[in-house]
Each structure stands twice: as C-alpha cells, then as structure tokens.
Amino acid sequence: MRTHLGDATLHMIVDAIQNASGRITVDELVSAAAVPAQSVDRVVNELAELGFADLTGSGRHRVVEPRRRLPPPADLTGQLEDLDQRRQAVLASRIDAAREYAESTRCRRAELLAYFGETYPPPCGNCDNDQQAKAESPDRPSITGGVPVRHRLWGEGQLLSRDDHELLVHFDSVGYKHLTASALASGILHRR
Numbered sequence: 591m592r593t594h595l596g597d598a599t600l601h602m603i604v605d606a607i608q609n610a611s612g613r614i615t616v617d618e619l620v621s622a623a624a625v626p627a628q629s630v631d632r633v634v635n636e637l638a639e640l641g642f643a644d645l646t647g648s649g650r651h652r653v654v655e656p657r658r659r660l661p662p663p664a665d666l667t668g669q670l671e672d673l674d675q676r677r678q679a680v681l682a683s684r685i686d687a688a689r690e691y692a693e694s695t696r697c698r699r700a701e702l703l704a705y706f707g708e709t710y711p712p713p714c715g716n717c718d719n720d721q722q723a724k725a726e727s728p729d730r731p732s733i734t735g736g737v738p739v740r741h742r743l744w745g746e747g748q749l750l751s752r753d754d755h756e757l758l759v760h761f762d763s764v765g766y767k768h769l770t771a772s773a774l775a776s777g778i779l780h781r782r
C-alpha cells in the first residue's frame with residue numbers, strides 16, 4: 591500500500607521542475623528540491639503517467655522534461671491525489687475480489703474465469719463448492735461472460751457474472767464490484 595506524499599514535498603519537487611525551465615535530471619531534482627530520492631521518483635513517474643512530463647534514460651540519470659506547462663501546484667496535487675485514490679480503489683477491489691472468491695459458494699472454475707471475462711457454464715463438478723452443492727441446493731448462478739454495462743457512478747464496465755442475488759462487475763474506474771441483483775432493475779446499472 592502506498593504511503594501518502596505530503597503537499598509540501600510535492601510542491602518542492604514541482605517548483606524545482608518549473609525553476610529548471612526545461613530538462614532536469616532526477617539527480618539534480620533531488621538536490622534542488624532537497625527531498626528524498628524516493629519521493630522524486632514517485633512524483634516524476636506520476637507526472638509522466640498523467641502526461642505532464644517525458645522521462646528518458648534510466649535510474650538517477652533519467653531526464654525529466656515537462657511536456658506542457660504544469661498546472662499550478664495546488665491543481666497538480668489534486669490530480670496526483672486523484673490518481674493515487676483510483677489506484678487505491680482498484681487495489682482494494684482486487685483484495686475484495688480475492689476475499690469474495692475465497693468465501694464464494696459458486697463453482698470455483700466459473701467464478702475464477704468470470705474475473706477474466708470468460709464464460710464457463712457451471713458446474714465443473716470438481717471444485718470444493720460443486721462437491722458441496724451436490725449434497726445441498728440445486729440453485730446455480732448463470733455466468734454471462736463480459737457484457738458491457740454502465741453504472742451511474744462508476745461508469746463503464748463489464749458484467750462478469752450474475753445470479754439471483756448478486757452481480758459481479760469489473761469497472762475501468764474502480765475495479766471489481768459485487769452489486770445486488772436489484773442494481774439492474776433499478777437502473778443504477780444498465781447495459782450499453
């Protein structure tokens with residue numbers, strides 16, 4: 591899990607890039623901003639990811655070159671924090687997905703393949719859950735594969751599986767989400 595980068599550190603790095611008026615190496619940035627090399631690495635990587643800077647070379651000799659005028663430090667801080675939050679959300683969703691999988695009572699094979707957008711008609715008959723189900727209820731989920739959907743809040747995603755109670759959707763913005771089946775009926779989630 592990433593630690594939070596302080597505003598002050600970020601501002602010092604952004605100021606140092608702007609004061610350099612053009613190209614500056616990561617090494618020079620570390621001295622100019624007087625912050626840990628680790629923080630500089632992180633900020634320049636994220637600036638590159640957001641399309642604000644080009645990074646060339648490798649290691650400490652990497653050269654940072656602002657691609658367009660950097661937004662004011664406060665705006666930039668906001669954008670970097672948004673990026674951070676999106677990453678955290680996706681990471682958290684993966685952990686949730688792994689836990690849901692561990693706790694799931696559905697066919698393991700169908701469930702696992704659903705996470706990759708693959709259709710597999712359960713049961714496989716071999717997994718622990720199928721073995722368990724033989725002795726119990728015949729209520730099986732239907733696996734849809736990837737159906738394009740849109741959520742009011744989370745935007746576009748792929749409906750990976752559904753049964754009477756629950757939907758599994760992968761969203762571009764927030765990763766995997768388990769939703770109640772009523773999300774479709776209420777219109778919060780709809781097919782694209």
Ligand SMILES: [Zn+2]
Nearest residue numbers: 697698714717
């Ligand atoms: Zn199975």
